[in-house]
Amino acid sequence: MLYRKFDCDLIYKSFMHRKYGSFDNWREAAQLGTQELTEWKKAHIVPRKGESLPVDSDIYCALKECLKRYFLEKCAYCESEFDAVAWGDVEHYRPKRGVTEDLNHPGYYWLTYCESNLMPSCQKCNQGKGKRNHFPISGLRAAQPEHDIRLEKPLLLNPYEECDCGSDACHVSYVFEYSGWEVLATGRVEGLTDRGKESVKLYDLNRKSLVRRRRRNQVQAMKALRLAAVTPPALAAEWMMLFSEDQEHASAVRAACKAWITHYKKQLDDATARGG
Numbered sequence: 001m002l003y004r005k006f007d008c009d010l011i012y013k014s015f016m017h018r019k020y021g022s023f024d025n026w027r028e029a030a031q032l033g034t035q036e037l038t039e040w041k042k043a044h045i046v047p048r049k050g051e052s053l054p055v056d057s058d059i060y061c062a063l064k065e066c067l068k069r070y071f072l073e074k075c076a077y078c079e080s081e082f083d084a085v086a087w088g089d090v091e092h093y094r095p096k097r098g099v100t101e102d103l104n105h106p107g108y109y110w111l112t113y114c115e116s117n118l119m120p121s122c123q124k125c126n127q128g129k130g131k132r133n134h135f136p137i138s139g140l141r142a143a144q145p146e147h148d149i150r151l152e153k154p155l156l157l158n159p160y161e162e163c164d165c166g167s168d169a170c171h172v173s174y175v176f177e178y179s180g181w182e183v184l185a186t187g188r189v190e191g192l193t194d195r196g197k198e199s200v201k202l203y204d205l206n207r208k209s210l211v212r213r214r215r216r217n218q219v220q221a222m223k224a225l226r227l228a229a230v231t232p233p234a235l236a237a238e239w240m241m242l243f244s245e246d247q248e249h250a251s252a253v254r255a256a257c258k259a260w261i262t263h264y265k266k267q268l269d270d271a272t273a274r275g276g
Contacts, residue, residue: 001172001199002079002251004071006116006160011070017062026062030113033059037109038145053097059113060090067120072246075122076159077131077203078210079249082122091121093158095133102141107133110145119159130204131156138194155198164195165251171196174218174255181267183222183260187215189252217249218256225260 008023015023033056040054067090073083082088094108094117111117124130139153157164157171164171171193177184189205191197200206221242228238242257244250 001077001157001159001165001203002074002245003162003165003167003169004076004159005162008115011115012063012066014069015063015066019058020062026059030059033113034110037112041106041109053107053109053112055096055112060092060118063115063118064088064090064120067118071120071159074120074248075125076119077121077125078205079251080122080210080213081248086123089121089123089126091119091126091131093117093119093135093156095135098133099135099141100133101136105141105143108135108142116160124207124210125203125205128204129207131202134202136198136202155195156202157195157199172200174252174259176256176259178263181264183256183263185215185218185222185256187211187213187218187252189214214249214252217247217253221253221256222260225257229264 012023015026017026020026020029037053037055044051068083068088074081075088076091092108092112094111096109096112097107099105099107108117121131126132134156136155137152138155140148140151142149142152157169159165163169171191172189173192175186175188175190177186188211189200191200204210224238224242225235228234239257239261242253247253
C-alpha cells in the first residue's frame with residue numbers, strides 16, 4: 001500500500017463528466033444524494049424485507065477515472081495495475097450498507113458519496129475473499145452522521161493517511177530471505193502491528209497470484225541494481241528510477257531495493273574486514 005495524499009483539488013482538477021459536467025455540479029448531486037439517504041434511513045429504521053438503501057451508484061462511479069489517474073492506474077490496496085484486465089471498483093473505505101463486524105450497524109450510509117471515503121480498488125481486494133463489508137475498529141463505532149468518527153480507531157490501513165501508508169509507516173513489512181550475497185524475494189507481506197495484520201488479512205494481500213506478481217517485480221528490481229552496481233552513477237540512476245511511485249507494487253519494490261542495498265553493504269563490509 002502506497003500513501004497518496006487526500007487533496008480534492010489535485011484528485012479532481014480535471015474532472016469532467018457527461019452527466020454532472022463540473023466537479024461543483026457533482027458535489028451538489030453528492031450532497032443531495034447524501035441528504036436523501038439520511039432521510040431514507042430515518043424513515044426506515046427497521047427496513048422491511050426486500051428494502052435496501054437506495055444508493056445512486058452513478059454519483060460515486062463518476063469519480064472513477066479521476067481516482068484511477070490519481071492512484072497511477074493502480075489498486076489503492078495492493079498496488080496492482082488492473083486497468084488492462086478489469087474495470088476496477090470505486091471502493092468505500094467505510095462500507096455503505098452494513099458492517100460485517102457489527103451486524104446491527106446500518107453501514108456508513110452518510111459517507112456513501114464522501115470523497116475521502118472513496119478510492120480505486122481491484123475486485124480481488126474489494127470483493128470475493130477481500131475487504132467487502134469488513135471494517136474492524138478498536139474504538140467507539142460511529143453509527144449515525146452526528147457521531148464523532150474520529151473515535152473509531154480503524155484497524156484497516158487507509159492509503160490516504162501518511163501515518164498508515166507513508167514512507168515512515170511501520171505497520172507492514174515485506175518478507176525476504178538471505179543466502180550468501182543473495183537477497184531472495186518472497187513476494188509476501190506481513191503485518192507488524194494489529195492494524196497491519198488486519199489489513200493484510202482483510203485486503204487479502206498474500207493471495208497467490210498477487211504474491212507471484214509482486215515477487216516478480218521485486219526480483220527484477222534487485223537484478224537491475226546488481227547490473228548497475230558496476231559504477232556509482234549507474235547505481236544511483238537505477239535507484240532513483242526504481243523509487244518512482246508510478247511503477248506497479250512501488251512500496252514492495254522500494255522494500256526490495258532497501259533490503260538489497262543493506263545486505264550488499266553488510267556482505268561487502270564483512271568481506272573487506274576479513275581481507276584486512
